[in-house]
Amino acid sequence: MSAGEQRILVVDDERPIRRALEVTLTKAGYRVLTATTGDEALTAAALTPPDLVILDLMLPDADGADVCRQLRDWLAAPILLISAVGEEADKIRALDAGADDYVTKPFSPGELLARCRALLRRAAGQKGGEAVIDTGQLRIDLPRRMVTVSGEEVRLTPTEFDLLKALAVAGGRPLTHQMLLRTVWGPGYADEMHLLRVNMGRLRDKLQAEGVERGAIETLTGVGYRLRESGSDPERVP
Amino acid sequence: MSAEGRSQPAAMVIAAASVAACTVVVALLTPTVPVRSAGVFYLVAVLAISSIYGLWLGLATSLVSALAFNFFFLPPLHTFTISSSGDWLALAAFALAALVTSQLAARERAEAEQATRRAAEAELGERLATLIANGSQLQTALPPLGRQAARALGARDGGVHLGPPAPSAKAGRAVPIELEGRRLGELRLIDAPGGVAESADAARIGRILAGLIVLGQEREQRLANEVESEALRRSNELTTALLRTVSHDFRSPLTAISTAAEGLRFAELDPDERELVDTIAEQSGRLSRLVTNLLDLSRLESGAAVPAAEWVDVRDLVDAAVADVRTGAEVRAEVEHEADLPLVRVDATQLQRVLVNLLENAAKFSPAGEPVRISAATRGGRVTVSVADHGPGVPDSERAHIFRPFYRGAGGGEPGSGLGLAIAKGLATANGATITLEPADGSGATLTVSIPAAPAPEGRPR
Numbered sequence: 001m002s003a004g005e006q007r008i009l010v011v012d013d014e015r016p017i018r019r020a021l022e023v024t025l026t027k028a029g030y031r032v033l034t035a036t037t038g039d040e041a042l043t044a045a046a047l048t049p050p051d052l053v054i055l056d057l058m059l060p061d062a063d064g065a066d067v068c069r070q071l072r073d074w075l076a077a078p079i080l081l082i083s084a085v086g087e088e089a090d091k092i093r094a095l096d097a098g099a100d101d102y103v104t105k106p107f108s109p110g111e112l113l114a115r116c117r118a119l120l121r122r123a124a125g126q127k128g129g130e131a132v133i134d135t136g137q138l139r140i141d142l143p144r145r146m147v148t149v150s151g152e153e154v155r156l157t158p159t160e161f162d163l164l165k166a167l168a169v170a171g172g173r174p175l176t177h178q179m180l181l182r183t184v185w186g187p188g189y190a191d192e193m194h195l196l197r198v199n200m201g202r203l204r205d206k207l208q209a210e211g212v213e214r215g216a217i218e219t220l221t222g223v224g225y226r227l228r229e230s231g232s233d234p235e236r237v238p
Numbered sequence: 239m240s241a242e243g244r245s246q247p248a249a250m251v252i253a254a255a256s257v258a259a260c261t262v263v264v265a266l267l268t269p270t271v272p273v274r275s276a277g278v279f280y281l282v283a284v285l286a287i288s289s290i291y292g293l294w295l296g297l298a299t300s301l302v303s304a305l306a307f308n309f310f311f312l313p314p315l316h317t318f319t320i321s322s323s324g325d326w327l328a329l330a331a332f333a334l335a336a337l338v339t340s341q342l343a344a345r346e347r348a349e350a351e352q353a354t355r356r357a358a359e360a361e362l363g364e365r366l367a368t369l370i371a372n373g374s375q376l377q378t379a380l381p382p383l384g385r386q387a388a389r390a391l392g393a394r395d396g397g398v399h400l401g402p403p404a405p406s407a408k409a410g411r412a413v414p415i416e417l418e419g420r421r422l423g424e425l426r427l428i429d430a431p432g433g434v435a436e437s438a439d440a441a442r443i444g445r446i447l448a449g450l451i452v453l454g455q456e457r458e459q460r461l462a463n464e465v466e467s468e469a470l471r472r473s474n475e476l477t478t479a480l481l482r483t484v485s486h487d488f489r490s491p492l493t494a495i496s497t498a499a500e501g502l503r504f505a506e507l508d509p510d511e512r513e514l515v516d517t518i519a520e521q522s523g524r525l526s527r528l529v530t531n532l533l534d535l536s537r538l539e540s541g542a543a544v545p546a547a548e549w550v551d552v553r554d555l556v557d558a559a560v561a562d563v564r565t566g567a568e569v570r571a572e573v574e575h576e577a578d579l580p581l582v583r584v585d586a587t588q589l590q591r592v593l594v595n596l597l598e599n600a601a602k603f604s605p606a607g608e609p610v611r612i613s614a615a616t617r618g619g620r621v622t623v624s625v626a627d628h629g630p631g632v633p634d635s636e637r638a639h640i641f642r643p644f645y646r647g648a649g650g651g652e653p654g655s656g657l658g659l660a661i662a663k664g665l666a667t668a669n670g671a672t673i674t675l676e677p678a679d680g681s682g683a684t685l686t687v688s689i690p691a692a693p694a695p696e697g698r699p700r
Contacts (some may be wrong), residue, residue, distance in 0.1 A: 016494030024501040084489070088587055105489075106496035106526050109504065194549035197581050201551045205577070215561065219554040222587040 006120060009033045009050035011041040011067070012082065013060050021054065024109040025116070038062025042070055050077055052120055054112075055099070057083040057090050065093040072098030078119035082107075088222035092176050095223070100173050118229065122171050133168040135229055137212050140168045149210040159184065160203040163196075167217060167227035176224040200225065249291045253299045256283040261306050268311065277307045277328060284332050288340035296336035304329035355439065362390045363446050367453075376454040383450070387425055387443050394429035398447065413440040417448035478540045488529045495522045527598075531657040534591065535643065538664040545585035545669045552579055552614050552621050552689065555586060559593035560612065563601070571597060574613035582621050583692040584669040592665050592673070595658040596625040596685050603629030603683065621691050624676070626684040637675060659685075 008030045012018040015036075022032045033048060035041040038059050045053065053071060057064035068079055081102035083091050091102055101115055133140045139148045145161055147154045156164065162184045167175060175183075178190045185195060204214045218226045260283045267276040280303035288296025307328065309318055365386055369379045380398045388396020391413070400423035403412065413425040413435050425447060427435055434440055499519040507515060537543040553575045560571045593612070600610040608628040615622050632640060639645045643660040659673075666673045666687055676684040 014490055014494065016491070017497055020494060020497035020501050024497075024504065027501075027504055105493045106523065109497070109500045194581055197549045197551045197554070201553065201579075204553075214553070214557055218561075219558040221555065221558045221590045 005031075006052070007031045007033060007048060007050040008116065009035060009041065009045055009053045011035045011038070011053065011059070012056040013037065014056075017056075017082075021112070024112070028109075028113050028116075030116075038067040041067060045071060045075055049075065051123070052077055052116060053079045054116075055079055055081055057081050057087055057094060057102075064090060064099075065097040068094050068097040068099045076123070078123050080112075080115055080119060091223055092178075095174060095176050096179070102174070118172060122173075133171075135168065135216075135227060137216055138164075138168070138207070140164060149207070149212055152210055154206055154210050156203065156206060157199075159199050160206070163199055163203055164217075164227075167225060170227065172227060172229040174220050174224055174226040180224065249287075249295055250298075253283075253287045253291065253295055254302070256287060257299060257302050257306055259283070260303065261310055264307070264311060273311045274328075277311065280304075280307055280332060281335055284336045285339050288336045289343035292344055293337065293340035296340040297333060300329075300332035300336040304332050358390060359439075359442060359446070362386060362443065363450075366446065366450050376451070376458055379454065380451075383447065384425055387447055388427050388430070391427065391434050391437075391440055391443060392431050393427040393434070396425055396427045396430075398425055398451070399423050400451070411435060413444045415444050415448045415451065417445065417452055422448050422451055474539065478536045484532065488525070492522055492526050492529060496526065528657075531595075531661055534661045534665070535657055538661065538668070543588065543665065543668055545588055547583045547585055547669070549581045549692070550584055550586045550589065551581055552623060555590050555593055556612055556614055556623060559590050559597055562590065562594050563597045570607075570609040572609045572611045574611065576613075576615040579614055579616060579621055580691040582689045584671065584689060588665045588669055589671070589687075589689070592662045592669075592671075592687060593623060593625070595662040596673075596687070599658050599662075599685070600625050600627035600629070600683070603627050605629065616691065617688070619691055620688045622686050622688045624684055624686045626682060628682040630682070631678050631680070632675060632683045634678075640675060641673070662687075 008025055010018055010021050010025070010032055011034075012021065013036050018034055018036070022034060025032045033044055033050060035044045038061050041053070041055065044050075053075070055064060055067060059067065064081065068081075071079060078100040079098065081091065081094050081099050082105060083102050084105045095102070100119055103112055103115055131141070131143050133142070137149065141147070142165060145158075147156055147161065147164060163180065166180055166183045177193060177196055181189045181192060181196055184199075185192065189195065200217070204217060207216065208214055216228055218228050220226060257280070260280045264273075264276045264279050267279070280300075284296060284300045284303055287299040305318060309316060366383050369383050369386075380400075384396050384398035387398070388394075398415065400415075402421075403414075403424055411427050411430065413427065415422045415424055425440075425444060496519060499515055499522060502515045503512075503519065505515075534543070556573060556575070560573060563571070597610060597612065604610055604627045611624075611626045613624050613626075615624075641659050641663040642656075644656040645660070646656040663673050669689070671687055671689040673685060673687050676686055
């Protein structure tokens with residue numbers, strides 16, 4: 001599928017930013033639809049279902065997380081949030097409500113385009129049901145619960161493996177602390193942050209010992225973690 | 239003051255007259271009353287004179303009464319010979335009565351006088367305190383204060399003079415105003431009775447005045463402080479509100495400029511045009527960082543930067559901070575982690591800002607191409623993160639100032655806002671951490687963040 005057939009819906013109340021995004025994305029070969037409010041966004045998405053939604057987290061008329069939830073009810077397309085520094089709590093709520101990723105202002109078009117490409121690729125690939133996940137550096141064999149780096153097995157505890165698996169299955173999507181705690185430990189463990197920190201530290205130690213840099217699992221301060229994909233731009237992270 | 243010393247001659251006349259009167263009365267009584275019983279009447283004179291005029295005149299009255307009784311009524315008449323022991327007894331009884339009565343009366347008089355003086359002093363103190371309390375200025379309360387105190391001491395007038403004694407002041411005319419050995423000034427008396435300035439009363443009034451003046455001075459100081467702190471608070475509030483508004487309103491246009499300029503980087507431009515576009519992008523990026531700093535500062539100053547503490551692995555923060563700085567500037571960082579670092583309980587976002595600011599500061603002073611070293615370690619129950627550069631270091635004269643807002647070091651590097659370290663310090667402090675500048679070792683500057691390690695939680699380990 002070429003970029004020209006892909007539609008991106010840009011939702012931002014500030015015209016200069018909306019226009020800058022429109023120009024940048026158009027130049028990159030996407031078809032761009034725009035909306036200025038949450039209501040407009042829902043209408044526009046219903047009329048012409050986009051392949052990707054770029055949504056400003058702080059809209060004047062609506063809560064970003066609510067817009068995400070309403071879109072997610074019927075729209076499968078990935079949602080990329082635009083957020084500002086210090087909006088961690090809102091980011092977490094929007095991610096919980098179904099947003100797929102976020103960039104933080106001020107971002108570069110390169111960073112934005114890389115995120116768009118990754119989200120569209122993932123959506124098109126429709127991963128799921130895969131038995132073996134290969135990130136380029138890591139090979140994670142889900143049925144055999146085995147992780148290898150360049151053919152060498154990394155010995156992980158069951159918890160460390162579950163943690164890595166959760167991140168790998170998410171396929172580069174940020175997972176909030178609570179999401180990871182619920183997935184790996186269970187619903188009653190959402191506030192046991194130290195378990196996550198300790199196990200994440202050990203997982204990274206073991207991967208680092210095999211030559212995988214600690215940043216392969218990216219720390220999203222105040223939000224959560226994300227497994228960096230081999231294709232993503234390592235220089236441009238929020 | 240006793241009545242004894244006041245008018246001795248008149249008292250003696252009165253005493254003599256009362257003895258004479260008693261003699262007349264006894265003479266009138268003797269035809270009907272046995273003479274020895276009538277003699278008791280002399281006691282009236284003895285009691286009256288001793289209670290009014292004191293012991294000595296009382297004793298004299300008792301002696302004269304005894305003599306008169308003896309001379310006029312006891313046989314042998316018209317002689318001072320005492321013939322019987324009973325008459326000696328009468329004389330002794332008169333003398334004893336005079337003694338007891340005069341002592342009782344004297345004590346009562348002394349108590350009454352003291353009570354009067356206390357009441358007068360209390361009234362004076364109250365009047366003076368009212369002057370101090372009502373007068374908003376000590377200066378306006380002092381003249382009436384001095385006048386009333388001087389009058390209480392019997393002077394025609396007087397005044398309070400603060401400070402050291404005047405060289406021209408005559409001895410005996412000024413009462414020192416002292417409190418616990420500290421001399422505040424003196425009360426100068428005009429037309430005062432001799433010796434009153436040295437009296438115990440004057441000393442007491444001096445102490446009362448001293449206490450009131452100290453109270454007045456403290457109150458004035460407190461009022462001045464309140465006015466000052468209120469003014470400071472208002473100016474701080476205004477500054478904070480201004481900062482917040484400016485920062486917020488700057489952000490959106492800056493994001494738009496950045497996004498637009500970044501968008502132009504895709505355009506086909508000649509090298510000159512590209513340089514201009516790069517300048518727009520870089521400088522708006524710099525402005526964004528400044529606005530973020532101002533916003534942080536206003537949050538810190540308004541107390542809005544309340545840390546949300548959570549369990550944090552310091553290595554995560556270091557990695558994230560290094561990644562964050564890399565996106566904004568060309569910084570090469572060497573990261574070094576000690577194994578088995580304990581977790582800490584801090585606000586992760588705020589601590590990351592601390593580290594980012596330290597890294598940016600270090601990068602500013604690093605010579606081009608020289609890396610910044612950032613290392614995490616444990617040190618006596620605390621987790622430390624040190625950021626070291628290979629720049630010129632911090633001169634001794636500047637060491638005390640580097641954490642002050644808007645302070646810029648004299649050393650080279652790109653001019654900054656002078657906010658980075660101040661914010662880092664503020665955020666660190668809010669999280670129970672400290673930042674210290676390590677002693678100079680001749681190779682650049684090292685700043686160390688020290689965070690208390692939190693005890694391992696009683697959790698459900700798994």
